[in-house]
Amino acid sequence: MKVVATYNIKGGVGKTSAAVNLAALAAQDGLRTLLWDLDPQGAASYLFRVRPKIKGGGRKLVRGRSDVTDLLRGTDIEGLDLLPADFSYRHMDLALDAAGKPTRRLRKVIAPLAELYDLAMLDCPPSISLVSESVFDAADVLLVPLIPSTLTVRTFTQLGDFVAGEVDRRPRIVAFFSMVDGRKRLHREVLATLPDTSPDDVVKASIPAATEVELMGVERAPVVVSAPHSRAARAYRALWDEVRPHLGV
Amino acid sequence: MPLDVSTVSYALPEGVDPLALVAYLDKRFPVISEPGASRTYTVLDTADRRLRAAGVDLDLETGRGGPRLVLREPGGRPPLAADVRRPRRNRYLLRDLPAGPLRERLAPIVEIRALLPLACVKVGAQLVRVLNADDKTVVRVSLASPIALVGPDHAATVPLTPRVDVSGVLGYPKGLGRVTAAVRRGPKGGLVDVPASLADEAIAAGGGDPEGIRTKVRVDLRPDQRTDRAAVAVLCDLAGMVDANLPGTLADVDTEFLHDLRVAVRRSRSVLRELKRAFAPEPLATQRDALRWVQAITGPTRDLDVQLLDWDHLLSAIPVERHAALAPVRALLLRHRAAAFRALRRELRGPTFRHAWDDYRAFLAGDLGPTGERPDARKPIVDAAGGRIRKVYGRMLDMGAAIDATSPATDLHELRKRGKELRYLLELFGGLWPRSVVKPMVRSLKGLQDVLGVHQDREVQASYLRGLAGELAKTTGGPAALLALGVLVDRLDAEQHEAREAFAERFAAFAAADQQALVGEVFS
Numbered sequence: 001m002k003v004v005a006t007y008n009i010k011g012g013v014g015k016t017s018a019a020v021n022l023a024a025l026a027a028q029d030g031l032r033t034l035l036w037d038l039d040p041q042g043a044a045s046y047l048f049r050v051r052p053k054i055k056g057g058g059r060k061l062v063r064g065r066s067d068v069t070d071l072l073r074g075t076d077i078e079g080l081d082l083l084p085a086d087f088s089y090r091h092m093d094l095a096l097d098a099a100g101k102p103t104r105r106l107r108k109v110i111a112p113l114a115e116l117y118d119l120a121m122l123d124c125p126p127s128i129s130l131v132s133e134s135v136f137d138a139a140d141v142l143l144v145p146l147i148p149s150t151l152t153v154r155t156f157t158q159l160g161d162f163v164a165g166e167v168d169r170r171p172r173i174v175a176f177f178s179m180v181d182g183r184k185r186l187h188r189e190v191l192a193t194l195p196d197t198s199p200d201d202v203v204k205a206s207i208p209a210a211t212e213v214e215l216m217g218v219e220r221a222p223v224v225v226s227a228p229h230s231r232a233a234r235a236y237r238a239l240w241d242e243v244r245p246h247l248g249v
Numbered sequence: 250m251p252l253d254v255s256t257v258s259y260a261l262p263e264g265v266d267p268l269a270l271v272a273y274l275d276k277r278f279p280v281i282s283e284p285g286a287s288r289t290y291t292v293l294d295t296a297d298r299r300l301r302a303a304g305v306d307l308d309l310e311t312g313r314g315g316p317r318l319v320l321r322e323p324g325g326r327p328p329l330a331a332d333v334r335r336p337r338r339n340r341y342l343l344r345d346l347p348a349g350p351l352r353e354r355l356a357p358i359v360e361i362r363a364l365l366p367l368a369c370v371k372v373g374a375q376l377v378r379v380l381n382a383d384d385k386t387v388v389r390v391s392l393a394s395p396i397a398l399v400g401p402d403h404a405a406t407v408p409l410t411p412r413v414d415v416s417g418v419l420g421y422p423k424g425l426g427r428v429t430a431a432v433r434r435g436p437k438g439g440l441v442d443v444p445a446s447l448a449d450e451a452i453a454a455g456g457g458d459p460e461g462i463r464t465k466v467r468v469d470l471r472p473d474q475r476t477d478r479a480a481v482a483v484l485c486d487l488a489g490m491v492d493a494n495l496p497g498t499l500a501d502v503d504t505e506f507l508h509d510l511r512v513a514v515r516r517s518r519s520v521l522r523e524l525k526r527a528f529a530p531e532p533l534a535t536q537r538d539a540l541r542w543v544q545a546i547t548g549p550t551r552d553l554d555v556q557l558l559d560w561d562h563l564l565s566a567i568p569v570e571r572h573a574a575l576a577p578v579r580a581l582l583l584r585h586r587a588a589a590f591r592a593l594r595r596e597l598r599g600p601t602f603r604h605a606w607d608d609y610r611a612f613l614a615g616d617l618g619p620t621g622e623r624p625d626a627r628k629p630i631v632d633a634a635g636g637r638i639r640k641v642y643g644r645m646l647d648m649g650a651a652i653d654a655t656s657p658a659t660d661l662h663e664l665r666k667r668g669k670e671l672r673y674l675l676e677l678f679g680g681l682w683p684r685s686v687v688k689p690m691v692r693s694l695k696g697l698q699d700v701l702g703v704h705q706d707r708e709v710q711a712s713y714l715r716g717l718a719g720e721l722a723k724t725t726g727g728p729a730a731l732l733a734l735g736v737l738v739d740r741l742d743a744e745q746h747e748a749r750e751a752f753a754e755r756f757a758a759f760a761a762a763d764q765q766a767l768v769g770e771v772f773s
Contacts, residue, residue, distance in 0.1 A: 030317065030330035049385035050420075074254065074419035076378070076386040079328070081419055118350065220384075 298461030
């Protein structure tokens with residue numbers, strides 16, 4: 001099982017949208033896929049109409065006292081299962097801190113699922129914390145959505161430095177541009193320059209700022225399912241086609 | 250660790266419109282009907298249906314990215330899929346599949362057998378999703394109208410039983426029970442269990458046998474049945490196995506076709522030898538000669554198959570740095586195997602085999618001659634076969650007891666040959682006696698035969714490899730290969746020695762006093 005985490009220190013950059021759409025595409029491609037909604041806001045769980053609650057809460061889960069298979073829920077997309085969010089995840093830092101070897105905990109939680117799934121997609125909350133360090137340890141690939149802005153380069157570099165310096169089991173970092181508005185000159189300029197500075201880490205596909213993506217909360221389905229021929233859906237398909245070879249699945 | 254999701258299948262009775270079932274569900278549950286979709290796929294399995302026996306379905310589909318294998322099994326495991334290349338020579342061997350979970354799942358089931366296309370199916374399906382109070386799908390109901398595509402180019406169609414599959418969704422167990430109960434009651438008197446799997450139905454529709462090629466004889470024998478008739482019934486079943494394995498042998502689909510063909514011939518020879526007094530001497534001698542000839546012409550290819558099948562095992566005990574040096578040996582074995590197979594195919598396609606086999610079939614179908622020439626013909630089979638079992642067992646006890654550390658390898662080989670006779674008698678006629686007697690006897694015999702088999706195989710393999718030395722010396726890399734060959738032969742000698750050391754213990758179990766007493770009592 002390969003593990004991908006959608007991560008950014010900032011919120012509202014398209015992490016959840018990327019996680020649910022890429023997970024849906026992976027399942028449509030025949031991969032046995034798990035999506036773990038790690039964000040206490042539970043947006044991914046909401047999108048799949050799954051109640052954001054797990055028996056025993058996050059504390060029991062990270063301490064290995066819950067049978068993780070009992071907590072899984074099938075989604076409306078065949079081949080895609082969800083490990084739902086729980087509001088107690090807001091204290092996951094504390095739960096991890098109280099457990100031994102906190103940065104290895106999340107990897108341990110999903111280890112029993114390795115035979116059941118080809119791909120696990122972790123939808124992470126925005127922050128840089130013990131939770132994110134544990135995510136870095138569990139992930140094979142960190143998928144980082146970037147809104148094209150001048151601060152983006154700085155944030156992205158900071159993340160790369162942190163992972164290189166602080167994480168023992170380093171995931172590969174793959175970034176993509178998200179919420180791109182082609183009418184904005186700044187977006188166009190950043191798009192044109194950043195891939196040149198880090199050509200190996202930034203994929204070509206970018207996700208547009210599109211109404212269909214915003215409407216996912218209304219449709220309560222990934223845009224690749226509710227509007228599969230839309231511009232946004234095609235962009236997620238292109239992104240998945242570029243990311244998949246990095247995973248070897 | 251399977252997940253708790255299951256699918257229950259029902260047959261839609263004739264005359265019931267699938268749309269009536271959709272309306273029936275719509276009245277009882279909040280549902281969403283998806284647009285209908287169809288898919289066409291090829292059912293794959295080994296010739297002896299190993300996947301079927303393991304409860305696994307393997308389909309070859311053509312999707313967006315080309316051919317794709319999809320493996321499905323019950324018990325809530327999600328399907329496994331892998332992109333593959335188009336099959337070479339209309340088959341997949343394990344080595345043709347990409348490394349990954351699908352190949353790992355198939356490996357212990359399929360082993361060395363080829364995966365073959367057994368049927369082509371087109372399924373038009375309508376999916377109905379049953380929702381809970383959150384409008385979340387909790388049960389899926391699929392109404393499928395399958396057809397088998399048969400004949401040349403799959404141009405003809407045969408309708409198959411329409412099916413209703415009710416599948417649970419992980420984490421929502423309650424809905425499945427309610428929907429299943431409702432579907433079972435169904436419109437117009439309810440639904441019934443499916444008569445057979447879709448794959449089985451499609452294979453039968455194309456004229457195939459859903460059970461595949463058998464390796465076990467299936468003949469109902471009565472203890473008081475005349476020996477000649479019982480023997481002929483068993484021989485006909487075995488001849489059917491030879492016929493079933495012949496095309497796969499000629500096409501060299503996988504090594505097991507030839508192996509199973511040879512086993513069927515060897516068992517037939519055993520029946521003719523052990524129950525010879527049920528047949529007239531002259532035609533019997535002719536047929537035994539013919540079958541001996543078949544065994545002889547198929548032997549060299551099989552011996553080389555054994556060499557090549559054991560290759561990885563033998564290499565595993567040799568330092569990795571010597572493996573490259575052995576490449577010329579393997580190349581030589583492959584060349585010899587190709588030559589042996591060409592000769593085999595020539596013989597099996599030639600007039601001698603055709604006439605011999607037609608003649609043998611006619612012998613089985615015809616009049617066996619006056620019983621005056623066949624003293625055991627009317628004897629009850631339980632007496633004739635039982636007497637032979639007791640006799641062969643007794644002979645093996647004498648032969649085994651005479652074997653010690655100084656006995657030549659041929660003594661062990663002779664004992665093994667007797668052991669095969671006994672094993673075939675037990676396999677073919679064992680059903681006439683209680684399982685509680687036959688099963689432990691077969692188990693201890695198998696234990697003995699395993700070590701005798703390794704002993705003999707290693708003897709033959711080592712001798713063959715030594716014989717390659719002259720030819721090998723002339724090839725590129727020959728001197729290095731010869732040195733490495735020495736290590737390989739040492740390995741074979743060591744395994745033969747180990748088998749010999751294990752012999753005494755296995756034979757003691759086979760010759761245990763309680764087993765001897767049981768054989769004397771039951772087969773008297």
